[in-house]
Amino acid sequence: MLRLTFLGTASARPTVRRNVSSLFVQREGDAFLFDCGEGTQRQMMRFGVGFGFSDIFFTHLHADHCLGVTGLLRTMSLQGRADPVALWGPPDSRPLLRELVELGGDRLAFPVALRELPPGESVRYEGYRIEAFPTRHTRDSMGLVLVEDERLGRFDPDRARELGVPEGPLFGRLHRGETVTLPDGRTVDPAGVVGARRPGRKLVYTGDTRPSDRTVEEAMGADLLVHEATFGEAERDRARDTGHSTAREAAEVAGRAGVRRLAITHFSARYSEQAHRLRAEAASVFPETVAAEDGATLEVPLPDADDGAT
Numbered sequence: 001m002l003r004l005t006f007l008g009t010a011s012a013r014p015t016v017r018r019n020v021s022s023l024f025v026q027r028e029g030d031a032f033l034f035d036c037g038e039g040t041q042r043q044m045m046r047f048g049v050g051f052g053f054s055d056i057f058f059t060h061l062h063a064d065h066c067l068g069v070t071g072l073l074r075t076m077s078l079q080g081r082a083d084p085v086a087l088w089g090p091p092d093s094r095p096l097l098r099e100l101v102e103l104g105g106d107r108l109a110f111p112v113a114l115r116e117l118p119p120g121e122s123v124r125y126e127g128y129r130i131e132a133f134p135t136r137h138t139r140d141s142m143g144l145v146l147v148e149d150e151r152l153g154r155f156d157p158d159r160a161r162e163l164g165v166p167e168g169p170l171f172g173r174l175h176r177g178e179t180v181t182l183p184d185g186r187t188v189d190p191a192g193v194v195g196a197r198r199p200g201r202k203l204v205y206t207g208d209t210r211p212s213d214r215t216v217e218e219a220m221g222a223d224l225l226v227h228e229a230t231f232g233e234a235e236r237d238r239a240r241d242t243g244h245s246t247a248r249e250a251a252e253v254a255g256r257a258g259v260r261r262l263a264i265t266h267f268s269a270r271y272s273e274q275a276h277r278l279r280a281e282a283a284s285v286f287p288e289t290v291a292a293e294d295g296a297t298l299e300v301p302l303p304d305a306d307d308g309a310t
Contacts, residue, residue, distance in 0.1 A: 002027050002146075002201050002300040004226070006292040007043040009265045011208075011230045011244070012064050014039065015272040018294050020064040021265075023205060023226065024049045027146065030125060034144055034205050035059055040068035041075040047295045051076050057117070057130065058089040059207025060141035061096050070103045077109040084111040090132075090140045091118050117142070128200065133218045135209035138243040143207055145218055148200025151302075152176065160193045201300050204259075208266065210240065211249040219257035224300050226292075227253060229264035229278050232271070247278035251285035260303075265292040 003026045008019035020037030024044065031053040033040070044051060051072075058066050069087065076085075087097050094114045101112050117123065119142050122131040128148040135141045155175040157167075165171065165188055170180045174190045181187050202222040206215055209228060219225045230244035239246050245253075247264055254262040264282055267275050279291035290298070 002148075002203065004203070004224075004263075004298045004300070005047055005049050006263075006265060006294055006296050006298075007033075007040055007047065007049075008035075008037050009267060009275075009292045009294055010064075010272060011228070011266045011268055013269060015269050017272045018267065019043050020068075021207075022068065023265075024053070025146065025203070027125075027128060027148075030054065032057060032130075035065040035207065036068040036072060037064045038067040039071070041072040043294065044072075051079070051081065053085075054083070055086045055088060055123075057144055058087070058093065058097070059135070059143065059205070060090060060137060060139055061093055062139065062208070065207065066097075066100060069097075070100050073101060073108055073112065074104065074106060077106070081110050084113060086113040086115055088115050088117045088123065090142050091116050092140065131218075133214060135206055135215065136212045136243065137208045137210070141207055141209065143209065143215060143218065144205045145222075146201075146203040148202070150197045151200055153195035153197050156193050156195070160188070163188050163192065165193075199303055201302060203300060208244060210243055211245050211253045215253055216256045219253065219259055222257065222259040223303065224261050224263060224298065225254050225257065225259040226263045226265060228266035229282060229291075230266050230268050232278055232281055235268075247282040248285055251282035251289060254282075254286045254289070260288065262286050262289045263292050263298060264289060267291075 005024040007022035010018035010020050021035040022037050022040040023034040025032045033056040097114050117132045119132045119134040122129045131145040132142040135143045173180050177190050179189050203224050204219040204222045205226045227250040229247035229250045231239045231246050233248050275291040282289040
């Protein structure tokens, strides 16, 4: 499972319809927050994602992307959380993150680790990693890429049986790439029953940014690109001046990168009730576009899920 829940899709300030930036990401049994704008803990309760995450990754430290961490940590402390939380920010972010953690003076019931993730580096988890890359905003900022490891090739059980391999543990050993010896002394090489290794999934989240070649490079072939689209084309100059992107620009990035699907988010308040206009602008360039809504979830299927492969 790789599932995203949009907790906040507004830029700069909340509106009646939308909260400010936060994205809840679940990958099998792991969960993370990408950004944590004000009021995120209430959005987590409202949309039922729970507080069982381990890490928060901040793309940058503008208030609408980080101010919610103070209340979130205290909410979890009052609920008796004991498991640690790691906060990851861009270079030189540790002092401000410490202030946000300590704001209010209450002692938390669980440890909080403050870490910096320079662009070009990654955090390793079982079966995947989360990488940082530089983006173009009005202050130091980074995008995030969740990249799964390659998967085993497809196993052909019928061919294995034809070669005399008995069902059971030897099937698993062959699938893992081991050569096995049969009871009659013959050996079977995995190349004869296992196909080429297959790619895992790739999720890219830009945070706030101008469109950039680096984003195109990092998003190349991604299964899902979550790209900010603060403004429409009529405000292209304002987007440039404030370090943001238009919906059309986000779609152009998606097209150049050859992604499978684009989700636009981080909408200016003037589009809070009219995100369909931004989606239409983006879809005219990149048809596989959705406009994120608070509480909406997106599943990222495996690249070959349509043929039933696992």
